[in-house]
Amino acid sequence: MYANNKYNQRQMPMGYVRVIHTVPGAPNVDVYANDKKIVSNLAYGKYTDYLSIPEGKYKISLYPAGKKDSPILSDMLTVNNDSVMTIAALGNPDDIELCSIADANETRKPDKAMIRFIHLSPNAPAVDITLPDGTVLFNNVPFAHLTNYIDVMPMNYTLQVRVAGTDNVVLTVPNVKPEANKFYSVYAIGLVGDTPALQALFVQDGR
Template identity: 75%
Template sequence: MYKNNISNQREMPMGYVRVIHTVPDAPNVDIYANDKLIVSNLAYGKYTDYLPIPEGIYKISLYVAGTKDSPVLSDMLTVDKNYILTVAAVGNLKDIEFRAITDANEVKKTGKAMVRFLHLSPNAPAVDITLPDGTVIFSNIPFEHITSYIDVMPMNYTLQVRVAGTDNVVLTVPNVNLSADKFYTVYAIGLVGEKPELQALLIQDEK
């Protein structure tokens, strides 16, 4: 269960934050903001809804679920009024870090879908995102890098993840269903040739 214990008084300027767990060798985690539990028992590959949080600066700490002896990771996060953020736990357990990502931060093209790509597979090389016919949508994206949004026709796509600059397809992603007037991020998570396997998550980026 995800739990939001931060005061969400409506008269206060609010930002919106969700959390995603993409560390393939990490256990389930609890996440605290200024020592208050906001997310409990978050598993690898899962993410929360957006949580309304008063604007301000927060100490974000990650613990193994059910413990609070010492944090696996702590970092500072600034939440601004009306900003929509995703906080991703990324990397491997030995070098885990937070990555704060601003969502839906570009002008929406009416009637189009807005989509971008984020590479969070720790052992994968730089990749291209293509259509099955080889058309390149995003090129040469290394680990932890995120593209800008592009506008595309709303429809159901099949995407391929290829080793950058080659025809070597490491992942095929069918049924990428993009709707008009929505923002999306395609997250590549998992491991190449290991468990958990490389996979793609299509996540809508609006509260």
């Protein structure tokens, strides 16, 4: 991990990056930034804490865990001072991409929770995210897209993932409990009608 030294953290402009692995069927991965390992043995469906990384440009490479013969993929990432982002590995094992997602980047509403949806299920159609009574929170979100944050009351929700424009519920997500003055993302990952099954990750955003 970068910048464990408190003195360096005070002196250097820092950004904050976490990594999430959402590629069904792909192996656990090690993640390197400019050939320095920053994440070890990250499994499908798991994500890291935010890592403090000095401002700059980085080549981010994914390798099968414990190996460094040839990367699964490499891509460039710019880390800016005080930026907060998630790097998502997404797609299928034979077609993996890296996507950088800015986190907690909108104005917070006092005493409300901020929540958004990110569609990372590679074989799922565009979906609506609704409440059980049919209220639509996010509509017609296709694979590899994310919504803006919306503000909601801090309470216990049951969310439904429906095929866009229909009443066909493909996933029910109970006990979603956002807290006031915090940001959250709901990630849809996995596969429809296959293994690993479609599931949702409810993740707090921001430091």
